[in-house]
Amino acid sequence: MAQIIDIVLLVFLCTVAVATVRMRDLFGIAMLFGIFSLLSASVFVVLDAGDVAMTEAAVGAGLTTILMLSTLAATGSRAHPRAVRWKLPLFVVTVTGAALVYATTDMPRFGDPNAPVQTHPVAKHYIETSQEETGIPNMVTPLLASYRGFDTLGETAVVFTAGIGVLALIGRRRKKDGTPVDENHGEDIRAEHHAVVRVVGKILIPAILLYACYIQAHGDFGPGGGFQAGVVFASGLMLYLLLFGVAAAARVAPFAVLERLIALGLLLYGGIGVLNMMLGGNFLDYRTLAENAKDGLHYGIILIELGVGITVAAVVTTLVFAFADHLQRGPVHRQD
Amino acid sequence: MEFFGLFNYWVFIFLMMAGFYLLLSARNLVKKIVGLNLFQTSVFVFYVSAGKVTGGTVPIQQEGITSYSNPLPHVLILTAIVVGVASTALGLSLILKIKDTYGTMEEDEIDSLDVAT
Amino acid sequence: MEAALDVLSWVLLLVGGSVAVISGVGLLRLPDLYTRLHAASMLDSLGALCVFLGLALQAESVAVGIKLLLAPAFLLLTTATAAHVLSKSARRAGLEPLEDTAAAPDAPGGKD
Numbered sequence: 001m002a003q004i005i006d007i008v009l010l011v012f013l014c015t016v017a018v019a020t021v022r023m024r025d026l027f028g029i030a031m032l033f034g035i036f037s038l039l040s041a042s043v044f045v046v047l048d049a050g051d052v053a054m055t056e057a058a059v060g061a062g063l064t065t066i067l068m069l070s071t072l073a074a075t076g077s078r079a080h081p082r083a084v085r086w087k088l089p090l091f092v093v094t095v096t097g098a099a100l101v102y103a104t105t106d107m108p109r110f111g112d113p114n115a116p117v118q119t120h121p122v123a124k125h126y127i128e129t130s131q132e133e134t135g136i137p138n139m140v141t142p143l144l145a146s147y148r149g150f151d152t153l154g155e156t157a158v159v160f161t162a163g164i165g166v167l168a169l170i171g172r173r174r175k176k177d178g179t180p181v182d183e184n185h186g187e188d189i190r191a192e193h194h195a196v197v198r199v200v201g202k203i204l205i206p207a208i209l210l211y212a213c214y215i216q217a218h219g220d221f222g223p224g225g226g227f228q229a230g231v232v233f234a235s236g237l238m239l240y241l242l243l244f245g246v247a248a249a250a251r252v253a254p255f256a257v258l259e260r261l262i263a264l265g266l267l268l269y270g271g272i273g274v275l276n277m278m279l280g281g282n283f284l285d286y287r288t289l290a291e292n293a294k295d296g297l298h299y300g301i302i303l304i305e306l307g308v309g310i311t312v313a314a315v316v317t318t319l320v321f322a323f324a325d326h327l328q329r330g331p332v333h334r335q336d
Numbered sequence: 337m338e339f340f341g342l343f344n345y346w347v348f349i350f351l352m353m354a355g356f357y358l359l360l361s362a363r364n365l366v367k368k369i370v371g372l373n374l375f376q377t378s379v380f381v382f383y384v385s386a387g388k389v390t391g392g393t394v395p396i397q398q399e400g401i402t403s404y405s406n407p408l409p410h411v412l413i414l415t416a417i418v419v420g421v422a423s424t425a426l427g428l429s430l431i432l433k434i435k436d437t438y439g440t441m442e443e444d445e446i447d448s449l450d451v452a453t
Numbered sequence: 454m455e456a457a458l459d460v461l462s463w464v465l466l467l468v469g470g471s472v473a474v475i476s477g478v479g480l481l482r483l484p485d486l487y488t489r490l491h492a493a494s495m496l497d498s499l500g501a502l503c504v505f506l507g508l509a510l511q512a513e514s515v516a517v518g519i520k521l522l523l524a525p526a527f528l529l530l531t532t533a534t535a536a537h538v539l540s541k542s543a544r545r546a547g548l549e550p551l552e553d554t555a556a557a558p559d560a561p562g563g564k565d
Contacts, residue, residue, distance in 0.1 A: 013351055014347060017350075017354040021357060026364065029366075030366075033374065037377060040380070049384045049410045050394050052410050052414050060421075067424065071428045085363075093353045093356050093357045093360065096353065097349055100349045100353075101349055104342050107342070110343075110345065110388065111341070112390070113392070117386055117387060117408075122408070126407060127404050127406070127407070139397065140395060140410050143407050143408065144411045148411055155415035155416070158419045159418055162425065169433055170429045170433065227415060227417075231421075312418055316421065319421075319422070
C-alpha cells in the first residue's frame with residue numbers, strides 16, 4: 001500500500017517539476033515551487049521522517065514562497081520572453097543524469113534493512129542504545145542536540161550568518177535611537193480590504209504561536225524541536241505582518257529586539273558548551289550539568305533546543321520583515 | 337521488487353536534473369534560485385530515502401516495535417532545510433540589490449551593462 | 454457497537470473520497486476561476502471534514518481523537534477564508550465571472 005502512495009506522490013513531483021521548468025510567469029513558478037515543497041513534505045512522511053516533513057511544510061510551502069513572492073512584488077513577475085538556450089544545458093544535464101543513474105546500480109536497494117547505512121555500528125548505536133543513555137523516546141532529538149551537537153552548532157551558526165547577511169544587504173540604515181533613515185515610497189504589505197482574513201487571522205495567530213511553543217517543548221516525545229518550533233513561530237509572526245502591515249508588526253517584534261535574539265540563541269548554545277568545559281567535561285558534554293548523567297543530558301538537550309529555537313525564529317522573522325520593509329521603502333534610484 | 341528498489345532513486349535523479357536544467361538554462365535570476373531550490377529539495381528527499389527501512393517506522397521509541405528507520409539522515413536534512421531557506425533568502429536579497437543597481441534581473445542584460453561601463 | 458462505528462467511519466471515508474474525486478473533476482471541467490474555486494473548496498471543507506471524522510471514529514485514545522477533531526476545525530476556518538480571499542482578490546483585480554458558461558473558450562464540448 002505504501003508503495004502505491006509513494007508512486008503517486010513521485011508522479012506528482014515529476015509533473016510539478018516539469019511544469020516549473022516550462023513555466024514562463026515567475027509568479028506561477030513561485031507557486032509551483034510551493035506545491036513541490038508540500039508534496040515533498042508528504043514524501044517525507046511516507047519515508048518515516050516526521051520531523052523533516054514538519055520543517056519542510058513550514059519552510060518550503062510557507063516561508064520560501066512568501067520570500068519569493070515579496071521579491072517578485074519588488075522586481076516584477078515577467079521573465080523576458082526570448083529564445084531560451086537549451087542545447088548545452090540539456091546536454092550537461094543528460095550526461096550528469098546518466099552518470100548518476102549508472103551509479104545507482106551499485107547502491108543498496110530502497111528500504112533494504114541490510115544496507116550499510118543501517119548496519120553501520122553508529123546507526124545501530126543511535127537506534128538501540130540512545131534510549132538507555134538518554135531516556136528520550138524521539139531518537140531525532142538527542143541525535144540532533146547531543147550526539148551530533150557540533151553539527152547542529154555549525155548549522156545554527158550558518159543560519160545566524162545568513163540572517164546577518166540579509167540585514168547587511170537590504171536592511172535599513174538606522175539612526176542611533178532606532179528610527180530609520182530612509183523614507184517610504186513603496187507600498188505597505190497589508191490586507192486592507194480583507195476584513196474576514198483579519199478576523200480569522202486574529203483567531204489563528206495565537207493558536208499558531210501556542211502550537212510553536214508546544215512543538216518546542218514536546219520535541220523529546222514526538223516530532224518537534226528547536227528548528228521546527230522556530231519556523232512555525234516565525235510563520236505566525238509572518239501572518240501578522242501580512243495582515244496588519246510592517247509598522248504594526250515592527251511594534252510586536254521590533255528590529256532591535258530581533259537582532260539581539262538572533263545572537264542570544266547562538267550565545268546560549270555556545271555558552272552551554274563553555275559551561276560544560278568549566279564544569280570539567282568536554283565542550284557540549286551535557287552530563288556535567290547535573291549530579292546524574294541522564295538528568296544532565298536532559299537539561300542540556302532542552303537548553304540547546306531552546307537556543308536553536310530562539311535563533312531560528314528570530315532569523316526567519318527578520319528575513320520576512322526585511323523583505324517586506326524593502327518593499328515598503330520602494331524603488332531606489334540608481335546611485336551612480 | 338528489484339526494479340522498484342532503484343525506481344525511487346531514478347525519480348529523485350530526474351527531479352534533481354530538472355532543477356539543474358532550470359539553473360543552467362534560465363537567464364532570469366529568480367528562476368535560477370527556484371532551480372537551485374528544486375535541486376536542493378530533491379537531494380533532501382534522496383538523502384532521507386537512504387534511511388528508510390521497509391517495514392520500519394518513525395524513529396520514536398514505542399512499545400512493541402523493533403524496526404525503526406534510520407534517524408541520522410533525518411537529523412542532517414532537518415537542519416539543512418532551515419539553512420536552505422536562510423541561504424535562499426540571502427540569494428533573493430542579492431537579487432533585490434542587483435535590481436536596484438542595474439534595473440534588471442536578466443543575466444545577459446546585466447552582462448551587457450557591465451561591458452558598457 | 455464496534456460494527457456500527459466501523460460502518461459509520463467507512464461511510465464517512467467513502468463520502469470524503471468521492472467528494473475529492475468529484476472536486477478533482479470539477480477543477481478540470483469548470484470554465485472559470487470562480488466555479489473552479491467552488492469545486493476546490495468543496496474538497497477542502499466537506500471532503501476533508503468527512504475523512505477526518507471517519508478517522509476520529511477509529512481513534513485509539515482520546516488524545517488522538519481530539520487531535521483528529523482539531524485539525525478539521527482549523528481546516529474549516531482557513532480554507533473557507535482562503536477561498537473567500539482568492540475570489541475577492543480576483544474580483545478586485547477585474548476578473549468578471551462568466552455570465553454564459555456555454556460561450557467560454559474552454560467550456561466542455563466547446564472548441565479547444
